[in-house]
Amino acid sequence: MADLSDFPITQKWAPENPDIIQLYSFPTPNGVKVSIALEEMGLAYEPHKVTLADADVKSPEFLSLNPNNKIPAIIDPDGPDGPIGLFESGAILLYLAGKTGQLLGNGATDRAKVTQWLMFQMGGLGPMLGQLGFFYKFAGSEWEDKRPQERYISEGKRLLAVLDKELDGRDWIAGDYSIADIAIAPWLRALDFYGAKDVVGWDDHKNLVAYLDRFLERPAVRKGLVIPPRD
Structure with missing residues (x-):
């Protein structure tokens, strides 16, 4: 032991x-x-x-x-x-x-591409959407000055457009399903929790909508999303 x-x-x-x-x-x-x-x-x-x-x-x-x-x-x-x-x-x-x-691809080139998109989530998508949630749903939404909210709405839209374009004609962000998808998709799902889908034009991103649906259909994803249980 x-x-x-x-x-x-x-x-x-x-x-x-x-x-x-x-x-x-x-x-x-x-x-x-x-x-x-x-x-x-x-x-x-x-x-x-x-x-x-x-x-x-x-x-x-x-x-x-x-x-x-x-x-x-x-x-x-x-x-x-x-x-x-x-x-x-x-x-x-x-x-x-x-x-x-x-979930790292096959070979050094695939690994580099997967890591690239993982870093995109870590350095961009996650922090920016997190700030969007703060300024749109949580305490920041009460601030009279709406410039911070507008800033993160705009950046959220930009990042979604990057992903939507990259996913055109492909199922996953870096070739085969990978840890990059596992990093990215939960943050896209968070837009629903923030009540921010409409403000970032979620439904206009057809590739992203289909991408998140594919992700959420995976049995391991459905299980992992509720571990550990909140209650």
């Missing part, structure tokens, strides 16, 4: 089976990337619900694994040199794809 005692997070979220990957997450767009990937890759894992409350993400135990106090994070007891802890959803996706040889 693997010894995970060097990871203080296990004192707050104790593993039932320390021999499998431990997932610390919540079903947000970033959180479900990892649960979906684990399901797609067929890896055994144990999910632990880490809420977005300070009592969880700012607890000493969670900060010991992720000093940036954001979900998701993992511990893999079967790391390359022994147990390894990782945070940042994009880094975890790359690690899991490298570990299994899955």
Whole structure:
């Protein structure tokens, strides 16, 4: 049995089976990337619900694994040199794809293309749509100055247009289905949660509409979207 005692997070979220990957997450767009990937890759894992409350993400135990106090994070007891802890959803996706040889394409060129679109999500789509949600649905929507809201609506439209054009004539963003799709699609789905589909002209992006539908039809996606359960 693997010894995970060097990871203080296990004192707050104790593993039932320390021999499998431990997932610390919540079903947000970033959180479900990892649960979906684990399901797609067929890896055994144990999910632990880490809420977005300070009592969880700012607890000493969670900060010991992720000093940036954001979900998701993992511990893999079967790391390359022994147990390894990782945070940042994009880094975890790359690690899991490298570990299994899955969802990274075939060869160095495919890997570079998949990584390119993964970085597009990490550096652009996710942060910009997250800000759109804040200024359109949450506290920022109450601000009298609407320039920030207009800024992120405009940038959201621009990024959707980039994706819609790239998906013309193809099913997935970088050739075969990959971790890039697992990163991108949950953020497109978040537009519904933000109530922002109309304001960004979602229905005008026919390629994106079909793309998200394809993604949501995958059994592993349907399962991963609700792991760990909110309740």
